Amino acid sequence: MENTKIQSLAIQMPKNSIANDEPPYSEIEIISKTWFRFWGVDRRFIINRESGETAIELALKASKQAIDLSGLKPENIDLILCNSTCFDGWSEDKTIVYPRLSQAIKTKLNCKNALVLDVDQECLTFLVAMQIANGYLKNGAAKNVLVCASEYISSILDFTDKSSTIFADGAVAAILNKGSNNTGLISSAYKTNAEVYDLAVAQWRNPSNPGKDGLMPKDYGLYFTIEEDTQAKMQKFIPVLVPKVIKEALNKINLTTQDVDFYIFHQTSKTMVDIWANAVGIDYDKYILTVKNYGCLASASTLVTLYEALKQGRVKIGDTVVIAGAAIGWGFGAQVWKIGSQIEIN
Numbered sequence: 001m002e003n004t005k006i007q008s009l010a011i012q013m014p015k016n017s018i019a020n021d022e023p024p025y026s027e028i029e030i031i032s033k034t035w036f037r038f039w040g041v042d043r044r045f046i047i048n049r050e051s052g053e054t055a056i057e058l059a060l061k062a063s064k065q066a067i068d069l070s071g072l073k074p075e076n077i078d079l080i081l082c083n084s085t086c087f088d089g090w091s092e093d094k095t096i097v098y099p100r101l102s103q104a105i106k107t108k109l110n111c112k113n114a115l116v117l118d119v120d121q122e123c124l125t126f127l128v129a130m131q132i133a134n135g136y137l138k139n140g141a142a143k144n145v146l147v148c149a150s151e152y153i154s155s156i157l158d159f160t161d162k163s164s165t166i167f168a169d170g171a172v173a174a175i176l177n178k179g180s181n182n183t184g185l186i187s188s189a190y191k192t193n194a195e196v197y198d199l200a201v202a203q204w205r206n207p208s209n210p211g212k213d214g215l216m217p218k219d220y221g222l223y224f225t226i227e228e229d230t231q232a233k234m235q236k237f238i239p240v241l242v243p244k245v246i247k248e249a250l251n252k253i254n255l256t257t258q259d260v261d262f263y264i265f266h267q268t269s270k271t272m273v274d275i276w277a278n279a280v281g282i283d284y285d286k287y288i289l290t291v292k293n294y295g296c297l298a299s300a301s302t303l304v305t306l307y308e309a310l311k312q313g314r315v316k317i318g319d320t321v322v323i324a325g326a327a328i329g330w331g332f333g334a335q336v337w338k339i340g341s342q343i344e345i346n
Helices: 033-039 055-070 101-109 122-138 194-199 230-251 270-279 298-311
Strands: 004-012 016-019 043-046 079-083 115-118 145-151 170-178 184-192 200-205 221-226 262-265 320-327 331-338
Touching: 004 055, 004 122, 004 298, 033 270, 055 101, 055 145, 055 170, 079 101, 079 122, 101 115, 101 145, 122 145, 122 170, 122 184, 122 298, 122 320, 122 331, 145 298, 170 298, 184 230, 194 230, 230 270, 230 320, 230 331, 262 270, 262 298, 298 320
Parallel strands: 079 115, 079 145, 262 320
Antiparallel strands: 004 170, 004 184, 016 043, 145 170, 184 331, 200 221, 320 331
16 A cells, blocks of 8 residues: 655745844843753744734745645645644634634635645644544545644743743645655554643733732733743653654564664754653764754644755655654654655745
């Protein structure tokens, strides 16, 4: 049976790239050097709504580029799988929540023959969407699948809190279709652990007085929150479970971690990525860090990192590549890909 391949890949970033020593981050009271060493973010792209940028605009540009790069036309797309982790403000009209991103892309790009689905497992979503696409392609329910993630995480960040320095905005889109029998997506493994789901959450609160009583509803907004002890608690289970699913995926096809040519890790933090790499026994020449200049892009993170690896010539035809990561909630996943043909990038 033919495996699923990635035919094309396109990214679209906001125009503004903001460094740690620039507003709004420079205005946050006292951030230790230890914080930035752990997360490893020097700068990140942030959507500027005042200039007309939106998550849907980035998604449309990335999706159109991916379709054009593949040599297909919008009417050739059978299935659209989309994600925007933050439902707040992704469209041109900030008051619109539904219909979600996939229907908007279908309509605006005139993908008139496509079934549309929105998938959401936070930072793991792109992997989950590619796994769903694989099922549709293998059973013949689709021939060409567009997968897109467009993140507007800055819409729910509290810029009085240091956790706002971690995240970033941006979009990525890929066209998936059938490849050869011995290449493409050749194995995968997933795990979940909901016991610590509340370590990092989006919740309604007041940004400057999160615990203060007597505030009116108008004083509240939706904000992403990382508790003070989250960093320490994350290091107890995330370093273990990501390498575990990687090894499970490889064991299914009788490969070891040393048989892999290159690793694409979700860019949650520099420290965490280095820990994962050490746990599977690889050196710096087998993985790449993008969190320094892109920040954590949530669901767009892994494929933006694959894009950079392709752009830099780190991933080549014939390579065996692992794509792996974790998501709040918590979910863990790993996929093994055999690159059988050129992946076109913008």
